[in-house]
Amino acid sequence: MTRISGITPSGHAQLGNYLGAIRRWAADGADGDLYFVSDLHAMTTAYHPQRLRSLARETLAILVAAGIPQDRVFVQSDLIREIGALTWVLECTCTYGEASRMTQFKEKSRSKGVQGVRVGLFTYPVLMAADILLQGATEVPVGADQAQHVELARALARRFNTTYGDVFAVPEAVTPPAAARVRDLAKPTRKMSKSTRDSAGVVALLDDPDVVRRKIRRAVTDEDGVANLLEILAACTGKSTDELASAYAGNEALKEAVTEAVVEQLRPMREGALALLADPASLDQVQAAGADMARRRGEHRLAAALRMAGAS
Numbered sequence: 001m002t003r004i005s006g007i008t009p010s011g012h013a014q015l016g017n018y019l020g021a022i023r024r025w026a027a028d029g030a031d032g033d034l035y036f037v038s039d040l041h042a043m044t045t046a047y048h049p050q051r052l053r054s055l056a057r058e059t060l061a062i063l064v065a066a067g068i069p070q071d072r073v074f075v076q077s078d079l080i081r082e083i084g085a086l087t088w089v090l091e092c093t094c095t096y097g098e099a100s101r102m103t104q105f106k107e108k109s110r111s112k113g114v115q116g117v118r119v120g121l122f123t124y125p126v127l128m129a130a131d132i133l134l135q136g137a138t139e140v141p142v143g144a145d146q147a148q149h150v151e152l153a154r155a156l157a158r159r160f161n162t163t164y165g166d167v168f169a170v171p172e173a174v175t176p177p178a179a180a181r182v183r184d185l186a187k188p189t190r191k192m193s194k195s196t197r198d199s200a201g202v203v204a205l206l207d208d209p210d211v212v213r214r215k216i217r218r219a220v221t222d223e224d225g226v227a228n229l230l231e232i233l234a235a236c237t238g239k240s241t242d243e244l245a246s247a248y249a250g251n252e253a254l255k256e257a258v259t260e261a262v263v264e265q266l267r268p269m270r271e272g273a274l275a276l277l278a279d280p281a282s283l284d285q286v287q288a289a290g291a292d293m294a295r296r297r298g299e300h301r302l303a304a305a306l307r308m309a310g311a312s
């Protein structure tokens with residue numbers, strides 16, 4: 001069994017990414033599981049190349065410093081030739097009708113209208129299928145919003161296998177164990193997100209402890225805001241929100257406790273990531289080894305797929 005999970009460097013990785021995903025990846029990862037920085041996915045909407053490159057490096061440093069074994073992590077763009085080639089073959093396996101049914105594209109293109117969005121946003125589920133199928137992943141832990149994309153990857157794997165020859169494992173979407181859902185500190189009705197423009201309510205994983213303190217001190221404390229602070233504290237301490245709700249006399253004490261817990265929770269990962277980022281040669285090594293591992297895992301599958309599809 002191989003599971004694959006990605007994180008898109010569309011901004012600085014934030015507390016929700018850590019408590020909801022990265023921390024669990026580091027704790028539960030089984031042999032053979034793969035984790036990757038999906039930087040090619042961040043190109044589907046407007047972005048700055050320099051910033052994307054530095055965010056991809058930062059995200060890689062965070063995953064490794066969080067405790068995910070180095071030999072299971074890679075940066076997607078290091079395999080652009082392999083993934084790009086497979087994406088083309090899969091695009092030629094996918095029908096326009098199938099791609100058009102992806103509800104996430106409909107939602108994401110609504111504000112701009114389909115005429116203004118990039119074709120890459122439309123075909124992104126096929127890129128995701130290439131990520132999964134290249135590595136022979138059998139399970140893809142995803143939330144409900146991504147389940148349809150895994151269905152597409154299954155359909156493409158099956159169709160390729162029956163049309164050209166048996167190359168790909170047919171992956172299954174699996175529901176990850178329940179984890180904290182962290183909401184924005186300043187606007188607690190929406191989830192905390194790394195691409196949110198206003199960073200006042202978003203705790204970045206490499207934020208200085210003073211910045212974390214300031215953001216939490218200014219957190220909104222309406223009903224949703226307090227519930228969010230309790231959820232964060234519960235995720236950091238392992239206690240229940242009910243137990244914590246009765247333990248703090250007022251919002252000031254609660255914020256103080258949340259600040260301490262978050263700073264302590266992030267400290268080892270933050271220090272490790274900053275040390276790696278300060279030592280580019282070491283981080284280069286980690287990145288190159290990851291790319292090598294992922295390339296080697298996928299090369300026979302890619303070669304077979306290209307050969308059978310008549311593309312080599």
Ligand code: AQP
Pocket residue numbers: 006007008009010011014015016017018019020021022143180181182183191192193194195196
């Ligand atoms: N607020 C959150 N609370 C708990 N878990 C979260 N995750 C994201 N935000 C929260 C989890 O982090 C993992 C990696 O996220 P992703 O890169 O796949 O994209 P995302 O879910 O869209 O994360 P963001 O930060 O909100 O990014 P943008 O701003 O680009 O959309 C996933 O497992 C996700 O559930």
